[in-house]
Amino acid sequence: TENVPENGKNALFGKYEVGKLLGCGAFAKVYHARDVQTGQSVAVKVISKKKISAPGTGYLMSNIKREISIMRRLDHPHIVKLIEVLATKTKIYFVMEFVKGGELFAKVANGRFTEDRGVFHRDLKPENLLVDENGNLKVSDFGLSAMNDHIRHDGLLHTLCGTPAYVAPEILEKKGYDGARVDVWSCGVVLYVLNAGYLPFNDSNLMAMYKKIYNGEYRCPKWFSPDLKRFLSRLLETNPETRITVDEILKDPWFKKECYKELNFY
Numbered sequence: 538t539e540n541v542p543e544n545g546k547n548a549l550f551g552k553y554e555v556g557k558l559l560g561c562g563a564f565a566k567v568y569h570a571r572d573v574q575t576g577q578s579v580a581v582k583v584i585s586k587k588k589i590s591a592p593g594t595g596y597l598m599s600n601i602k603r604e605i606s607i608m609r610r611l612d613h614p615h616i617v618k619l620i621e622v623l624a625t626k627t628k629i630y631f632v633m634e635f636v637k638g639g640e641l642f643a644k645v646a647n648g649r650f651t652e653d654r655g656v657f658h659r660d661l662k663p664e665n666l667l668v669d670e671n672g673n674l675k676v677s678d679f680g681l682s683a684m685n686d687h688i689r690h691d692g693l694l695h696t697l698c699g700t701p702a703y704v705a706p707e708i709l710e711k712k713g714y715d716g717a718r719v720d721v722w723s724c725g726v727v728l729y730v731l732n733a734g735y736l737p738f739n740d741s742n743l744m745a746m747y748k749k750i751y752n753g754e755y756r757c758p759k760w761f762s763p764d765l766k767r768f769l770s771r772l773l774e775t776n777p778e779t780r781i782t783v784d785e786i787l788k789d790p791w792f793k794k795e796c797y798k799e800l801n802f803y
């Protein structure tokens with residue numbers, strides 16, 4: 538049966554018993570499910586083929602194929618694992634490792650950064666960072682990610698993507714950008730959100746928000762330590778050329794003090 542119920546009533550999908558809705562995105566719904574043979578808990582991301590092929594969505598079958606190929610290539614304790622991909626005439630199902638704790642969005646925790654393996658996520662935000670029952674962070678949702686092979690002859694990525702509040706200034710400039718550097722910016726926004734409880738660049742008017750991002754206009758709350766302020770100013774550096782790099786992050790005093798003990802995966 539290809540019917541995954543909207544009401545969370547348990548239905549069988551192949552060998553999976555589908556349970557409650559875990560989360561929704563623009564093109565996907567994610568359900569908890571259980572492998573009836575092994576009892577393993579999984580998360581099933583259901584993407585409607587009709588929705589993604591609707592004109593004007595800017596989201597295509599090629600994006601899904603890329604999401605699958607990138608997820609298949611990644612094998613890391615801090616990246617959500619793809620178990621299998623199933624498809625029917627109307628839907629595509631990503632069967633993934635279930636991450637129990639939910640989104641970082643709902644947590645108060647310190648930020649952490651992913652190792653750069655030539656994959657650029659391009660949509661890093663607390664909704665796409667999941668936390669397991671041990672408090673370990675897992676990066677998910679590679680729907681907008683790119684790999685080294687998507688770089689054009691000028692050595693830059695050109696696709697406009699991401700979520701407005703987390704988007705780097707150079708993406709707004711539409712002149713091409715370095716995928717690793719835009720992820721560093723988004724990490725800066727995430728780190729700010731985790732410590733402040735609100736966004737660094739925000740405005741009810743989208744254009745006004747973009748202007749603030751473009752000019753790097755943000756203010757730190759009183760409770761931010763001087764080290765955190767300094768570190769953030771290096772992540773939220775509007776010029777991508779002078780912005781802190783992943784290698785430099787690992788050597789930063791604030792990062793070392795707050796995060797090194799957690800970096801047992803390096």
Ligand code: ADP
Binds near residue numbers: 667
């Ligand atoms: P979209 O591409 O539509 O944004 P996501 O892959 O980000 O879809 O999934 C939407 C939401 O579903 C996430 O923000 C999260 O709340 C939940 N979710 C996704 N994957 C998992 C998972 N493996 N385990 C638990 N919850 C998940």
Ligand code: MG
Binds near residue numbers: 562664665678
């Ligand atoms: Mg998402």
